Amino acid sequence: MTWRVKKWTFEDRIIAPSLLAADFGRVAEETSRAINAGADWMHLDVMDGNFVDNISFGPALIQAVHETNDVFLDVHLMIARPDHYLPRFVAAGADMITVHVEPEAQHDVATTLKAIRDAGCKAGLALNPATPFEAVEPFLADIDMLLVMTVVPGFGGQSFMEEMMAKVEAGVKHRRENNLAYHIQVDGGIGAGTAAIAGKAGANVLVAGSSTFGAQDMAEAVREIRNA
Ligand code: DX5
Ligand code: ZN
Numbered sequence: 001m002t003w004r005v006k007k008w009t010f011e012d013r014i015i016a017p018s019l020l021a022a023d024f025g026r027v028a029e030e031t032s033r034a035i036n037a038g039a040d041w042m043h044l045d046v047m048d049g050n051f052v053d054n055i056s057f058g059p060a061l062i063q064a065v066h067e068t069n070d071v072f073l074d075v076h077l078m079i080a081r082p083d084h085y086l087p088r089f090v091a092a093g094a095d096m097i098t099v100h101v102e103p104e105a106q107h108d109v110a111t112t113l114k115a116i117r118d119a120g121c122k123a124g125l126a127l128n129p130a131t132p133f134e135a136v137e138p139f140l141a142d143i144d145m146l147l148v149m150t151v152v153p154g155f156g157g158q159s160f161m162e163e164m165m166a167k168v169e170a171g172v173k174h175r176r177e178n179n180l181a182y183h184i185q186v187d188g189g190i191g192a193g194t195a196a197i198a199g200k201a202g203a204n205v206l207v208a209g210s211s212t213f214g215a216q217d218m219a220e221a222v223r224e225i226r227n228a
Pocket of ligand 1: 018020021043045076151152153154155158187188189190207208209210211
């Protein structure tokens with residue numbers, strides 16, 4: 001297990017293209033394309049058709065990405081019972097594993113976060129647009145990243161919900177007041193314009209699917225998000 005996240009702090013802007021928007025017939029090449037375009041992390045959206053209304057991919061595909069490319073793997077689990085599947089995502093090469101706080105994820109959040117860290121991974125905690133900031137508050141001392149969803153999870157290509165910036169700001173305030181160091185990630189509808197809004201609110205990890213993989217020039221798209 002490499003420990004590559006150590007070189008990033010919450011003061012770095014990290015661009016994480018979402019593989020969900022890539023050509024699934026060429027996953028290794030698409031990942032290389034993102035890295036060559038300047039991506040810092042790869043964001044891997046795992047969906048189980050239960051926690052969200054879509055099915056994407058699982059550990060086997062993540063392992064293929066891991067074996068063909070050297071990049072930090074940011075795994076976003078939109079699945080029920082993430083604790084049960086954790087060892088498989090760890091074995092597949094995940095560097096960060098993010099789980100959801102909502103009751104529909106059907107796990108004991110504190111126990112899962114500890115299990116992720118005990119496995120040598122970074123631990124992220126996500127909240128959906130309908131979930132209030134207070135739901136994640138009890139866990140913030142035990143995470144490496146807070147993921148504020150800026151769309152209802154399940155599909156790429158949806159519109160950014162600017163109202164969610166209040167939760168990003170609450171995350172920044174809590175981090176400062178409690179002397180913590182977690183990253184704040186936003187996911188959904190991020191492009192150059194919305195990256196500026198999210199960055200201003202205090203998000204430092206920007207997930208972008210359609211705006212990067214769908215761009216004519218991916219390097220230009222990544223640069224625009226980075227400089228926004
Ligand atoms: C949404 C996923 C996102 C999605 C983002 O369920 O968690 O990561 O791939 O896609 P875009 O950037 O197209 O909104
Ligand atoms: Zn995601």
